[in-house]
Amino acid sequence: MAAARGEFSSRFGFLMAASGSAVGLGNIWGFPTNTASNGGAAFLIAYLVLTFLLAYPALMAELIIGRHAKSNTLTALKYISSGKKSRLLAVALGFAGMITVSFILSFYAIVSGWFVAYFFDPIARLLGMDGVAQWLTTDTVTRNSIFLIGFMILTIYIISAGVKNGIEKWASRLMPSLIIILLLLIVYVMTLAGAMDGLRAYLVPDWSRITEPQLLVDAMGQAFFSLSLGVGTMLVYGSYIRKEENLPLVGSMVALLDVGIAVLAGMLIMPAMYVALANGVEIYDAAGGLIAGPGLIVSVLPSLFSNMGFMGIIVALAFFSLMTIASVTSSISMLEVPVSYTVENHGVERHKAAIVIGSLIAIISLIITFNFDPLFDLVVTYATEVSQPLLGFFFCIFIGWIWSRNDILLEIKQGCPDAESGLFWKIWPFYVKFICPVAILVVYFQ
Numbered sequence: 001m002a003a004a005r006g007e008f009s010s011r012f013g014f015l016m017a018a019s020g021s022a023v024g025l026g027n028i029w030g031f032p033t034n035t036a037s038n039g040g041a042a043f044l045i046a047y048l049v050l051t052f053l054l055a056y057p058a059l060m061a062e063l064i065i066g067r068h069a070k071s072n073t074l075t076a077l078k079y080i081s082s083g084k085k086s087r088l089l090a091v092a093l094g095f096a097g098m099i100t101v102s103f104i105l106s107f108y109a110i111v112s113g114w115f116v117a118y119f120f121d122p123i124a125r126l127l128g129m130d131g132v133a134q135w136l137t138t139d140t141v142t143r144n145s146i147f148l149i150g151f152m153i154l155t156i157y158i159i160s161a162g163v164k165n166g167i168e169k170w171a172s173r174l175m176p177s178l179i180i181i182l183l184l185l186i187v188y189v190m191t192l193a194g195a196m197d198g199l200r201a202y203l204v205p206d207w208s209r210i211t212e213p214q215l216l217v218d219a220m221g222q223a224f225f226s227l228s229l230g231v232g233t234m235l236v237y238g239s240y241i242r243k244e245e246n247l248p249l250v251g252s253m254v255a256l257l258d259v260g261i262a263v264l265a266g267m268l269i270m271p272a273m274y275v276a277l278a279n280g281v282e283i284y285d286a287a288g289g290l291i292a293g294p295g296l297i298v299s300v301l302p303s304l305f306s307n308m309g310f311m312g313i314i315v316a317l318a319f320f321s322l323m324t325i326a327s328v329t330s331s332i333s334m335l336e337v338p339v340s341y342t343v344e345n346h347g348v349e350r351h352k353a354a355i356v357i358g359s360l361i362a363i364i365s366l367i368i369t370f371n372f373d374p375l376f377d378l379v380v381t382y383a384t385e386v387s388q389p390l391l392g393f394f395f396c397i398f399i400g401w402i403w404s405r406n407d408i409l410l411e412i413k414q415g416c417p418d419a420e421s422g423l424f425w426k427i428w429p430f431y432v433k434f435i436c437p438v439a440i441l442v443v444y445f446q
């Protein structure tokens with residue numbers, strides 16, 4: 001059966017890989033968009049609170065199960081199950097997670113493909129190829145198909161190379177670049193007229209909205225999506241962490257990096273929108289709200305960039321390389337879920353598994369692209385709003401009610417010997433057992 005398993009070679013490697021998974025379109029596009037449409041900082045605060053109260057405990061659940069079992073999601077859940085019924089549930093949850101994450105990847109690849117196309121646009125303009133630039137920025141089925149396939153090939157290529165030489169190597173290079181590009185862009189945008197209005201809209205909360213059910217639902221969805229929870233992504237990454245690593249510590253570092261980069265992305269996108277406004281670009285939609293959705297990234301920002309002359313080309317290049325990096329380090333973590341299962345449980349070679357599964361997902365993406373209107377929203381909604389929270393709920397049930405508390409403690413103690421007397425162990429077990437599942441259900445049925 002199992003070939004030798006990969007392992008992250010250092011704490012830095014794991015942190016880059018896991019924060020790379022967490023930091024993605026969810027942070028740079030989803031979070032600022034959600035913030036814009038939910039009353040600015042009111043949303044930010046709800047998101048921060050929910051991340052630390054609900055998503056971080058769920059993240060820890062996945063990391064602990066993963067590192068304990070040192071195997072893919074399905075096998076890991078089976079491994080911690082004691083009875084026949086819970087083993088059955090483990091198999092169901094494992095498969096449901098793999099299917100859900102594959103669908104998430106199928107729409108993620110489409111959106112990422114748009115941004116990759118926009119990344120090539122300033123290059124084409126620099127080379128004076130205006131026709132190509134026009135093609136790259138026009139929403140057509142051909143362009144979308146080509147770029148989603150290219151994006152999937154890149155994802156497959158990295159996953160084929162394995163944990164250390166693929167995931168870790170790429171994330172360790174790309175994530176620091178992402179942070180540097182993001183910071184440079186923020187500094188630059190802040191110098192432009194209108195930026196301060198955007199910062200104000202972002203950071204001054206509209207308190208009246210903080211209790212709105214829709215705001216809370218969006219904030220929880222955002223927190224779970226952003227930390228890549230519920231489908232086994234973090235479980236699989238956890239399974240590649242060394243035993244001497246302190247799990248509560250590295251888990252909180254991942255959550256902090258994720259939240260930190262989302263907050264920073266907001267400090268880029270919101271001011272950029274108001275700079276666009278100051279430049280005469282329309283930033284409000286028909287209903288009077290800020291343009292959110294895809295329009296924000298593929299219309300508002302490009303219009304802004306094209307108003308900025310040569311500097312706009314540089315900024316566009318930087319911005320869309322940021323989006324591309326964020327996407328790739330996330331998409332690889334999604335493909336790893338079904339690939340690790342196929343490699344370990346069916347003895348398929350890694351690169352074969354990556355090619356076959358990656359191609360199947362690309363085919364689903366193509367089907368969605370060709371039938372965009374009925375399918376895209378449907379897939380996004382089912383995968384992220386219906387399936388993902390429900391699976392997250394069952395993960396909490398597994399760790400809170402099925403796996404023995406003693407084994408959990410033993411696992412955490414490796415790498416964190418005095419865990420038993422620490423704050424984490426005083427709060428977390430109760431939390432994942434009672435508070436998390438109930439809270440997920442409450443928000444879910446909102």
Ligand code: TRP
Nearest residue numbers: 022024025026027225226228330
């Ligand atoms: N967290 C990533 C983002 O914010 C996306 C992501 C990666 C993801 N793996 C996942 C989302 C697994 C859900 C499930 O964009």
